[in-house]
Amino acid sequence: MRILITNDDGIHAPGLKTLENIARSLSDDVWVVAPETDQSGAAHSLSLNDPLRKRRVAPQRYAVKGTPTDCVIMAVRHIIPGPPPDLVLSGVNRGSNLADDVTYSGTVAGAIEGTLLGIASMALSQNYTFGEEAKLRWHTAESLAPDLIRRLFEAGLPPNVMLNINFPDLEPGEVKGTVITRQGKRDQGLMTIREHKDGRSIPYYWIGFERKLSKPAEGTDLWALYEGLVSVTPLGTDLTHKESCERFARVLEV
Numbered sequence: 001m002r003i004l005i006t007n008d009d010g011i012h013a014p015g016l017k018t019l020e021n022i023a024r025s026l027s028d029d030v031w032v033v034a035p036e037t038d039q040s041g042a043a044h045s046l047s048l049n050d051p052l053r054k055r056r057v058a059p060q061r062y063a064v065k066g067t068p069t070d071c072v073i074m075a076v077r078h079i080i081p082g083p084p085p086d087l088v089l090s091g092v093n094r095g096s097n098l099a100d101d102v103t104y105s106g107t108v109a110g111a112i113e114g115t116l117l118g119i120a121s122m123a124l125s126q127n128y129t130f131g132e133e134a135k136l137r138w139h140t141a142e143s144l145a146p147d148l149i150r151r152l153f154e155a156g157l158p159p160n161v162m163l164n165i166n167f168p169d170l171e172p173g174e175v176k177g178t179v180i181t182r183q184g185k186r187d188q189g190l191m192t193i194r195e196h197k198d199g200r201s202i203p204y205y206w207i208g209f210e211r212k213l214s215k216p217a218e219g220t221d222l223w224a225l226y227e228g229l230v231s232v233t234p235l236g237t238d239l240t241h242k243e244s245c246e247r248f249a250r251v252l253e254v
Contacts, residue, residue: 001026002031002083002084003023003029004089004114005023005030006088006090006110007068007107008040008042008068008093008105008106008107011032011035011057013038013094016034019092022145022146026149031079033072035064035065036053036066039068044069045109046073052064054078068109068110069109071110072088072110072113073117086119086120087120087153088114088121090114090122091123092125093123097125098184098221098231101186102164105123108235111162120156121162123164123165124165126141129169137167140172141167160237161235161237175230176229178229179229181232184222186222192207194208
């Protein structure tokens with residue numbers, strides 16, 4: 001099995017090394033193509049106004065000056081010789097990618113692009129407690145992911161569907177299980193704009209979220225991590241809201 005791995009935290013991120021260890025436990029044909037710099041929040045963006053530059057870091061390991069989407073396209077269409085990858089793995093992200101995060105996440109976007117190219121793809125993220133990033137449990141994802149990925153891959157992913165996998169902030173032996181979830185919804189009232197001033201007293205701003213526990217609906221990705229479960233959410237690349245098609249068709253018939 002040929003595996004391509006990428007991320008949005010950059011070529012030097014510890015989560016990428018974790019994912020490489022996971023991939024190498026599944027295959028001896030692993031290619032790494034990741035952004036040169038941190039692309040967190042880049043979503044499914046594509047570089048159109050700037051040239052892409054690639055740098056060979058080591059055999060079958062490249063850094064691309066671009067987004068996660070750019071990396072996957074470069075890998076599949078230009079860097080990897082011969083047949084395309086059988087599997088794209090994106091991550092392991094520093095922090096969870098849940099609910100509304102999937103629309104912002106470069107990690108999820110890497111898996112989306114793999115799916116659009118017709119390759120089975122999964123995004124992986126490791127949750128951590130705010131303020132305790134130094135204690136991030138990379139070993140939880142590294143311990144639990146190989147068997148999970150193998151089972152999901154062998155089951156077969158439907159066309160135009162990728163898997164968003166999130167690991168809870170627990171030791172591997174404390175994780176209560178794995179569940180299939182649906183995408184949750186964050187409380188947008190927790191979004192904040194923080195104002196600061198630079199050395200010349202000119203204001204600048206940071207977008208952030210208040211760190212408060214919400215009350216997510218049972219069966220959602222947010223709920224799963226609160227319950228100490230690994231969350232696996234199938235996400236489709238078709239964004240059509242099919243339930244609304246008939247409603248608006250009737251409007252246009254008037």
